[in-house]
Amino acid sequence: MKFVNSLELGDPASFKQNFIDINLKFLCCRYWYLNLWDCHDMVFPFWRLYWNKNEGGEIKFKEEIYKMTPDYLYIISPFTSFSTQFAKHHNYNSGIHVSGNNLTDKHDEAYYNNNYLMHFFTHFNLGTHFDNVLPGIFKIEVTDYLKEQLIYLTERLKIENKDFKMTFNLKLQSFIKEAISNIGPELWKTINIDDRVLTVHRYIETRINQKLSNPELAGIVNMAPNSFARLFKEEMNITLHNFIQKKKIAKACELLEYSNETIENISDKLGFSDRYHFSRVFKSIIEVSPAVYKSGKFT
Structure with missing residues (x-):
């Protein structure tokens, strides 16, 4: 018996198929x-x-x-x-x-x-x-x-x-x-976003606890910061800065609702300068304060 150690050899077709992964x-x-x-x-x-x-x-x-x-x-x-x-x-x-x-x-x-x-x-x-x-x-x-x-x-x-x-x-x-x-x-519609934007998107997902700057993110895809910011806004219909904030607050909501982390710990863990900065950004996006969100019953 011959062991097949190449994925391509296991598929008799000559063309590559592209699938969309859903991380549920x-x-x-x-x-x-x-x-x-x-x-x-x-x-x-x-x-x-x-x-x-x-x-x-x-x-x-x-x-x-x-x-x-x-x-x-x-x-x-x-x-x-x-x-x-x-x-x-x-x-x-x-x-x-x-x-x-x-x-x-x-x-x-x-x-x-x-x-x-x-x-x-x-x-x-x-x-x-x-x-x-x-x-x-x-x-x-x-x-x-x-x-x-x-x-x-x-x-x-x-x-x-x-x-x-x-x-x-x-x-x-x-x-x-x-x-x-x-x-x-x-x-x-967003499944067809530019590969450069998707690369940075994934980078942000894995480093949501860090302070991320436009020059750092643009450098990942070898673009000038202003050019990448324009591309990101065109593809995602949101500024890069606001996108990062929404991602951080999304993670904060998950921690507030499904963990015992304090608001101070969550603020620090997600890279905010202090609790007050975190609370201000949180309320601007979710429309209630982190304390109200943590104490409320949501269904």
Whole structure:
């Protein structure tokens, strides 16, 4: 038997195929009953997928109101400013107010279905460069396949919602990839960005805790700082400086929500000069202070 040690020799075709890698990272996945969902002007640096098993939930984006139904998923791209409410129990017109808990197999789901909002949600990142698409909310029809996956995921979450088995992880990944594949092609314009911009993008991702300058980043792709800054703005529709700030704040949100790090430690870890500078930048992007974000309940 002859061992094949060359990848090219294992493929009988003569042309190279180019694939797009998706680096899917889950932050949470839950199935809750809610009696209050008054959340206003929320902005998050990660993707969110919502599905309600019953009616009554609403999402507001700009001047449009989405009246949520079980026949649709609602996918929210990073850095989208939006508001939500449970119409039956609407009490607040500002701030973040959530009341509810996770459903278990011990709950009478028929009772909760009549009195609460049955809310499935997951937060995730897709990695470079899919986390830098335009803000928006995407309404995706629940196909038979997606419905089957939702039944499995919600039933499993009623039994186990902390240490997930491999089967659950694989089905959740399959569910998310199927859902986002139904978003229109206009969303994925950034997959064709200039290779030089993509190189710097990846460099920033791996060094988000450092202070990064325009000359340093431009030098990576052998360009003059001003020329590279113009190219970056044209390709990404955001200045290089603002892009770096958003990336740092996205990482800060992840640490605030999913770790026990203090605000001071996070500020220092991400290369800010002090907590006050960090808080000022954080609030300019997320619209609430790091302290409020850390103490709030977000769904």
